[in-house]
Every structure is written in structure tokens, then in C-alpha cells.
Amino acid sequence: MGKCVAIAVLALMLAGQQVQAAGFAIYDWSARGVAMGGATMAGKPDASVVASNPAAMTGLNGTQVMSGLSAVAPMVTVSIAGKESSDAESNVWMLPHAYAVKQLGERYWLGIGVFNRFGLGTEFDENWPGAGSVYYAAIKSVSLTPVLGMRLTDNWSIGLGAEANYFDFTQKKKVGGAYDVKVQGDDVGVGVNLSTWYAPTDWLSLGLMYRSSIDVHPRGEADSNLPSYLGGDKLNGDADGEITLPDSWSLGLCITPSDRLSLEFDATRTGWSSYKELDIRINGVNPSGVAVKDWKDAWRLGIGAEYALTPSWDLRAGYVYDETPVRTERADYMVPANDRQLFSTGLGWHDASWSVDLGYTYLLILDRKGAEVYVNGGVDSADFEDGDAHLLSMSVAYRF
Incomplete structure (x- = not known):
């Protein structure tokens, strides 16, 4: 089991874990979760509840392992007033996931997960009209989460966990109209999570989870080909910044009207208001000034359904409305998105x-x-149009 998790960690570190997201949060933690719009925290559990609601591990027997991969292909068009519209580059980003859960007795369960909670991938042609702001931005974030589940009564459990989040940030843009500057840095931040799972009847169960905020301070290098006589020395050297990854509350309610059908409603409130500015310093100084973000807290609302076609086959569907935290008056080419709707099966x-x-x-x-x-120092008026993405996911699990 430990070897499987180690391999998964390596795969996640090497993969490009960037996608278009509301803000830059990711919820694609298993193929079953993808099919049900992420609404899996209160209903019938599988090993991926390590990510969605660790308290629900107490509904599993023995030892269970799961691994899988999601492929995401996003697209968006940006039109800047008075300039030609530009399409984002066509890319396919890979999101691996892996989990292991072991029952330790009648009351305790131990789990570990490796998955993506944050990620961003935005790429345009390096000479597009907005290149002075950004033409490439990537956030690669990997969470390693050990969790403990405890059964307090026959129908009530709690979960406690820690999270080590590896955070890597890369940004490329044009300066002086023709020169490049690249900034890259990484760090590891630590947070905690608390969860509960309550099933008062055979047909109703509820889940609740809190994830703490995580402070990360990416440090790395800045590199530019701007000549020194134009100030290029100020764009080369040590780079650093800081960001608070937001906390969140998630609530799930699952109704099972029959042995073959379950319906789950999930809601997540994410504290994106912690992202107030982006301050990237090179040699201790921010040459472009602090970029004000002033994001707002945002909701993600989802519904998922699972129907047992046969004793071995299940059919699933889901819908999500995902609110953007980005204000229209503080938009960003690095996150060229708006509110999202997700349709899943x-x-x-x-x-x-x-x-x-x-x-x-x-x-x-x-x-x-x-x-x-x-x-x-100036302001562009921009339209973000024709944004969409296709996401395909597969997971394989084994129980023993």
C-alpha cells in the first residue's frame, strides 16, 4: 500500500496539474466524483472520501486502495477592446489521484490521499495583445493528506486530518514590448481538516467538512532577457511571494429513496476573500507594483445521482453551479473565467x-x-467568451 502511494506522489509531482477552475480550486478527485458533480461526501463511500469527507471512511470495510487519472482540455477566447481577439492555446492537463484506507478495528480507520486541490493553466501565444500582463501562468499544487476516522456511535463518525500542500507558481509575460520575463517559485504549506458523517436513518445521511487556510511563500528565480541598459538587472535574481490558499466549508446531504437510487446535494463555501493581492518580489522589490485582486468568497452548489442498473453496474449523473470569486472590476488574464456550469455523467x-x-x-x-x-498602470476593457472544457476521468479500486 505504501509503495502505491509513493508512486502516485511521484506521478503527481511530474504531471502538469493545471486546469481552468472557478478561482483555481480543483474538485476532480475521482471518476465517480466527476460523474456525480463532486457530490460524494455524504452518500455511499469509496476510498476517495479521504479527499471529500474522511469521516465517511468508517463506512468502509477492510483495506481499500484507489488510483486514477483525469484529463482536462480547456478553452477560452479573450477580446481586448480595439484589438484582435485571442484564443487560449489548446492543451490537455492531467490530474492523477490515489488513496488508501485501512480499517484498524471497530472504531478507527486510517487513510492517506494524494490529489490536487488547487491548479491553474493559462497559456496564450507569447505575442498576443495581453502579453504585457501574462502569456503563460501555471499553478501546480499537490496535496498529501493523512487522515484518521473515528466511529463515535453506530451512526455518527468524525474525521481528523493534516494536509501538506506543495505549491509551485510560474508566470511568463512580456516587458518592453519584445522581451520576456519568467518568474518561478515553490513552497510547501501545512493545513488541517475536520469532518463528520451522520446517518440517522437508512435513507438519510449528512456530511460536513472544514478545511483550514494554508499559507505558502513561493521562493525561486526570476529570469529576463531585457538588456541591462533598459533595466534588465532588476528582472533577474531571487524571486519570492506569498499567498493564502483559502479555507472552505462543505456540507452534503444524501437521500436514498430506494435500494437502487441515491441523490446527494452538496454545497461548498470557499473563503477566496483571503486572496487580496499578488505581490511578486524580485531581489526584494516588486518592479511592477502590487497587483490588487480583492477576490470574494464563492459558492459551489452541486447535485449528484447514482442508480444501480444491475448488481454490478451503476449509472451516474451530476450538475454543478460554480460561482467565480473574480470581480468584473478586478478581472485577470491569468484567470480568464466567470461563473461555471458543469454537466456530468x-x-x-x-x-x-x-x-x-x-x-x-x-x-x-x-x-x-x-x-x-x-x-x-493602465486598464484594459476585455470580454471573456466561448469558455469551456471537457474532462474525462477513470479510477480503479481494489478491496481486500
Whole structure:
């Protein structure tokens, strides 16, 4: 079990874990979760509850392991007033996940997960009209989460966990119209999570989870080909910054009207208001000045359904409304997004030991008109249009 998790950690570190997200949060933690719009924290558990609600591990028997991969292909068009519209580069980003859960007795369960909670991937042609702000931005974030589940009564459990979050930030933009500057830095931050799972009846169960904020201070290097006589020396050297990854509250309610059908409603409130500014310093000084973000707290609301077609096959579907934390008057080419709607479906097969799940999501980003983007002391008026993404996920699990 430990070897599987170690391999998964290595794969996550090497993969490009960037996607378009509301803000830059990620909820694609298993193929079953993808198929159900992420609404998996209160209902029938599998090993991926290490990520969605560790308290629900107490509904599992023996030892269970799961690993899988999601592929995300996003697209968006940006139109800057008076300039030609530009399409984002076509990329496919990979999001691996891996979990292991072991029952330690009648009251205790131990789990560990490696997955992505934050990520961002935005890439345009390096000469697009907004290149003075950014033409490439990437956040690679990997969470390693050990968790403990405890059964307090026959129908009430709690979960406690820690999170080590590896955070890597890269940004590329143009300076002086023709020269490049690249800033890259990374760090590891630590947070905690608390959760509970309560099933008062056979047809109703509830889940609640809190994730703390995590402070990270990426440190690395800045590199520019701007000549020294134009000030290039100020754009080369040590780089550092700081950001608070937001805390969040998640609540899930699952109703099982029959043995074959379950319906779950989930809501997550994320404290994006902690992201007030982006301050990237080079040799102790920010040459471009502090970028004010002033994001707002945001909701993610989802519903998922699972229906047992046969004793071995399950059909799933989901819908999510994901609110953006980015204000129209503080828009950002690095996060060219708006409120999102997600439409999901999927299929699962299982026997006594194995399960294989497939999930698909079409993500629709709502258009944003007249956004204000602050660039080098000026303001662009921009429209974000035709944003969408396709997400395909597969997970394989084994129980023993």
C-alpha cells in the first residue's frame, strides 16, 4: 500500500496539474466524483472520501486502495477592446489521484490521499495583445493528506486530518514590448481538516467538512532577457511571494429513496476573500507594483445521482453551479473565467474486490463582458467568451 502511494506522489509531482477552475480550486478527485458533480461526501463511500469527507471512511470495510487519472482540455477566447481577439492555446492537463484506507478495528480507520486541490493553466501565444500582463501562468499544487476516522456511535463518525500542500507558481509575460520575463517559485504549506458523517436513518445521511487556510511563500528565480541598459538587472535574481490558499466549508446531504437510487446535494463555501493581492518580489522589490485582486468568497452548489442498473453496474449523473470569486472590476488574464456550469455523467462496474469507474464532465464558462483588467498602470476593457472544457476521468479500486 505504501509503495502505491509513493508512486502516485511521484506521478503527481511530474504531471502538469493545471486546469481552468472557478478561482483555481480543483474538485476532480475521482471518476465517480466527476460523474456525480463532486457530490460524494455524504452518500455511499469509496476510498476517495479521504479527499471529500474522511469521516465517511468508517463506512468502509477492510483495506481499500484507489488510483486514477483525469484529463482536462480547456478553452477560452479573450477580446481586448480595439484589438484582435485571442484564443487560449489548446492543451490537455492531467490530474492523477490515489488513496488508501485501512480499517484498524471497530472504531478507527486510517487513510492517506494524494490529489490536487488547487491548479491553474493559462497559456496564450507569447505575442498576443495581453502579453504585457501574462502569456503563460501555471499553478501546480499537490496535496498529501493523512487522515484518521473515528466511529463515535453506530451512526455518527468524525474525521481528523493534516494536509501538506506543495505549491509551485510560474508566470511568463512580456516587458518592453519584445522581451520576456519568467518568474518561478515553490513552497510547501501545512493545513488541517475536520469532518463528520451522520446517518440517522437508512435513507438519510449528512456530511460536513472544514478545511483550514494554508499559507505558502513561493521562493525561486526570476529570469529576463531585457538588456541591462533598459533595466534588465532588476528582472533577474531571487524571486519570492506569498499567498493564502483559502479555507472552505462543505456540507452534503444524501437521500436514498430506494435500494437502487441515491441523490446527494452538496454545497461548498470557499473563503477566496483571503486572496487580496499578488505581490511578486524580485531581489526584494516588486518592479511592477502590487497587483490588487480583492477576490470574494464563492459558492459551489452541486447535485449528484447514482442508480444501480444491475448488481454490478451503476449509472451516474451530476450538475454543478460554480460561482467565480473574480470581480468584473478586478478581472485577470491569468484567470480568464466567470461563473461555471458543469454537466456530468458516468458509469461504474464493481464485483466483490474490484471496481472501475468512468466519468465525463462538460464545463461551460459563462461569458463576461466589459471586464476591467489592470495592466502596467493602465486598464484594459476585455470580454471573456466561448469558455469551456471537457474532462474525462477513470479510477480503479481494489478491496481486500
